[in-house]
Amino acid sequence: GQSLEQPSEVTAVEGAIVQINCTYQTSGFYGLSWYQQHDGGAPTFLSYNALDGLEETGRFSSFLSRSDSYGYLLLQELQMKDSASYFCAVRDSNYQLIWGAGTKLIIKP
């Protein structure tokens, strides 16, 4: 079957750095996406990795290792507004987006 594994919850301190991991097992792979969702809100796109390596967008970076079927989202200089759920998603060989269960990021002052 197809699956994406990510931690259910991560806690960090304001101003710190946090890494949210995602491992996947899917039939085919076109890319790994990350989405952010605040409580009660809609998911919003953060990043997309199709090739190995690190992609940086401001305070957020996303990494992919295709050989390890693994990626992570790195959030730096954490702010209280970053408290949200973060989802990884993989586009499989049928172009379907397979979603992880989400990681709830709790930020403490």
Next chain:
Amino acid sequence: DSGVTQTPKHLITATGQRVTLRCSPRSGDLSVYWYQQSLDQGLQFLIQYYNGEERAKGNILERFSAQQFPDLHSELNLSSLELGDSALYFCASSEGLADTDTQYFGPGTRLTVL
């Protein structure tokens, strides 16, 4: 604002009833996706349409159906509703079928089945 609109925002109904959720994609987007999100759960992909045709099917129950109209708006029909169908239903749209296509989500419809 993602540009994707969903109506209604909230819907309260009784078990056994039928409801229709509506979605208008971003201007120019040809793909529409439907997702179900139960309380504190992840996103469950239901179904995708591309330019009026069904493109991919996820864990969609037989009681549920959807369609995409010529003007590209989409409707999700939920029938014989059960308590467990209470959830947030999201619609998302993307330009096409490319693997780099970002999905833009609407604000969701919160369905409560009593």
